Amino acid sequence: MSNAMPIESVVDYPEDLYRFDRPGRYVDEVDQVTDAEAEQFADLGYLAVREVLAADEVAEVLDGLAEVLARPGRALVEYEAWAADRIEAASGDERMDLIRKFMLFVQEDQRLTALARHPRILSVVRRLCGSEDLTMMQDMALLKPPGGGREKPWHQDNAYFTLEPGTPIVGVWIALDDATAENGCMHVLPGTHREGPVVHFKRRDWQVCDDDVDRNRDTMIPLPPGGALFFHGLLHHGTPANRTAHRRRAVQLHYVPAGTPNIPDQRRLDIFGSEGKDVSC
Numbered sequence: 001m002s003n004a005m006p007i008e009s010v011v012d013y014p015e016d017l018y019r020f021d022r023p024g025r026y027v028d029e030v031d032q033v034t035d036a037e038a039e040q041f042a043d044l045g046y047l048a049v050r051e052v053l054a055a056d057e058v059a060e061v062l063d064g065l066a067e068v069l070a071r072p073g074r075a076l077v078e079y080e081a082w083a084a085d086r087i088e089a090a091s092g093d094e095r096m097d098l099i100r101k102f103m104l105f106v107q108e109d110q111r112l113t114a115l116a117r118h119p120r121i122l123s124v125v126r127r128l129c130g131s132e133d134l135t136m137m138q139d140m141a142l143l144k145p146p147g148g149g150r151e152k153p154w155h156q157d158n159a160y161f162t163l164e165p166g167t168p169i170v171g172v173w174i175a176l177d178d179a180t181a182e183n184g185c186m187h188v189l190p191g192t193h194r195e196g197p198v199v200h201f202k203r204r205d206w207q208v209c210d211d212d213v214d215r216n217r218d219t220m221i222p223l224p225p226g227g228a229l230f231f232h233g234l235l236h237h238g239t240p241a242n243r244t245a246h247r248r249r250a251v252q253l254h255y256v257p258a259g260t261p262n263i264p265d266q267r268r269l270d271i272f273g274s275e276g277k278d279v280s281c
């Protein structure tokens with residue numbers, strides 16, 4: 001089954017909304033994350049690590065995700081809009097290439113439970129959150145299918161969470177395939193987490209308005225499989241469409257210090273914009 005889409009149908013945003021000429025800063029391994037890297041995170045709002053999971057650990061995560069998907073009803077699945085009439089006929093593996101994202105898998109498979117508790121991941125998150133006790137408050141797989149994986153427009157993850165802006169929310173975005181400029185790797189606007197919450201609007205998604213994006217700051221974070229981007233809940237980030245015939249699968253886990261209280265949803269909407277009712281990241 002081919003799911004290649006005319007690329008124009010998924011590139012429905014200004015071509016210059018993303019820049020591809022400024023790669024970010026990296027460390028190679030988790031062992032190199034010291035206080036200096038935590039300071040960089042505080043300043044820039046992100047920390048990119050080339051190797052967090054080894055190849056066999058990436059394979060385990062992919063097997064776990066495939067198995068959860070094979071059991072109907074176990075995860076909250078959102079297909080790409082163009083895939084609607086193909087879902088029924090698709091085999092398990094083909095289905096992976098129709099899915100935009102799915103959530104709530106960590107409790108469903110012990111390999112995925114182990115990922116959420118991975119000592120290398122938690123050691124970095126503890127340092128960046130400034131807390132020994134953590135709660136993982138969201139798990140999501142973002143599959144951005146070949147030839148039709150839509151953009152995730154610029155946004156702040158905190159806009160989707162009922163958590164007071166300023167809470168030390170740390171997102172961990174882990175590449176399961178090579179995430180490249182062409183297939184929709186992460187892009188960030190360094191330092192924006194220090195500038196507070198901004199109002200989001202329902203356009204292609206619930207997002208920062210294209211005109212409000214400071215494109216000059218766009219920094220691209222390509223990653224190999226097993227590499228991870230740790231980023232602050234208020235950092236502006238987004239991913240362009242997958243323009244290739246290659247998969248760009250990723251998982252994203254969000255952590256906060258244990259015991260962090262939730263705010264009423266109305267307060268979230270007052271801060272981030274009233275169009276954000278019932279949205280998920």
Ligand SMILES: O=C(O)CCC(=O)C(=O)O
Nearest residue numbers: 142152157238239250281
């Ligand atoms: O992986 C992607 O394409 C975007 C992930 C993201 O930024 C999010 O869901 O908050």
